[in-house]
Amino acid sequence: MDSLTQIVLGAAVGEAVLGKKVGNKAMLYGAIAGTIPDLDVYIGKLFDTITALEIHRGFTHSIFFAIVFGWIFGWLISLYEKNASTKEWALLMFWGFITHPILDAHTTWGTQLFWPLDIRLAFKNIFVIDPLYTLPFLAFLLMAMFQSKASKKRRKYNNLGLIVSSSYMLLTIIIKGITYTKFEQALDSQGIVYSEIETKPTPLNAILWSANVETEDAYLIGYYSLFDTKSIEFYSYPKNHHLLGKYNNDNKVKRLIKITKGWYTISEKSNTLYLNDLRFGLLSVTPNFQQFAFSFKITKEHNIITVEEVPRNREKAKQLLKDLWVRIQGN
Known part of the structure; x- marks a missing residue:
């Protein structure tokens, strides 16, 4: 906190x-x-x-x-x-x-409450x-x-x-249970086949929740407010894990993937790779928004791979607060 x-x-x-x-x-x-x-x-x-x-x-x-x-x-x-x-x-x-x-x-x-054991408790409520x-x-x-x-x-x-x-x-915790059930029902009603789902509240509130859903080739992200009256929509973000190529064997990249608990996508901009941590969501709740709250730039120079966190845009963070207020009120 x-x-x-x-x-x-x-x-x-x-x-x-x-x-x-x-x-x-x-x-x-x-x-x-x-x-x-x-x-x-x-x-x-x-x-x-x-x-x-x-x-x-x-x-x-x-x-x-x-x-x-x-x-x-x-x-x-x-x-x-x-x-x-x-x-x-x-x-x-x-x-x-x-x-x-x-x-x-x-x-x-x-x-990591039980350090030195490699167990990280995260209830996400x-x-x-x-x-x-x-x-x-x-x-x-x-x-x-x-x-x-x-x-x-x-x-x-x-x-x-x-x-x-x-x-x-x-x-x-009770609300998390309610919203989790809502996401499950929406996925089932839409015939979406998935292997895993995790839910968490959006910034500054416990009314609007988001879900990350793993499918074979992509992750789906959906939102549900306790004031919603319409069905939940899910938006697809391709995994693109194959883009890592030979970086997959690099120790730094392996460690970063471990930190994300496997919830990540790879994007490419101007021949530069970015690893996006899905666990903390996007800098907007609008459909198909592409910028993640935590993204890491992967570069290679002189055979040395460097990983740097991408700074967050303050203006987009301000816009997120406005978008949240609108979306919390229901779809």
Whole structure:
């Protein structure tokens, strides 16, 4: 999830663990704990594109990290914060660290919670930024913050924030189940033969959902809003995996394909190949749009293959928000 959401969650968890004893300092250190796992983004900048992607939401988002570094940070904090024991600070940091990847596991990218095992959990039931999850949560947290540490209202407001946000998360799981069934029914009614389907919410909401559908030679992409009254339409994107040719045997390309979990297409522009990661969708919800949110340029120079992420166009991102608002309202 986005940084603000993780800060809010970390602060609320910190308050639940130690707020009654140390007041707002529990929120402060909880917020810090909620931020630390995402420092892997900055570590990734020291490496090439593919390695950075492999590092992201790996070690720092694991149970191992939460246990080991929870104790380390707890001990460090206890050296100058004497109002709670080392064990209590360690417990606060542990819960701040572990709830971060648990929340991230509900997004499309997922988390390697069981690192070093190569298992990435990705439930894909909430977008990385969802105001309906974050804003009510933040409001309750702020209400709690301005109460004294001994106040019953403080604990009540904080608990309400945790309950409301968790209830919304549960609701997105239920909606995912409903929309998944809708996509299956649409595919069956249209006689489309497919081998696999995955669904996820579109940006900033849990009302409009998209589906990636694998067929023999192409991937189909369709959208369904809870307000739709017409049948779902699917748009075809050829796999074109054959275009990789000899690049198929390159270690970097293999690693990139592994990162996509096999959900990718290959496109060619001006004799340059691009690998498009389907998992994160397109920069528009309009029919047959061609630009993917995550696309990687593959080039070869002096027998060295280079993979670079294609920068996203901000203007198209702005247009996406406008298109989303229209499409959410139904077809």
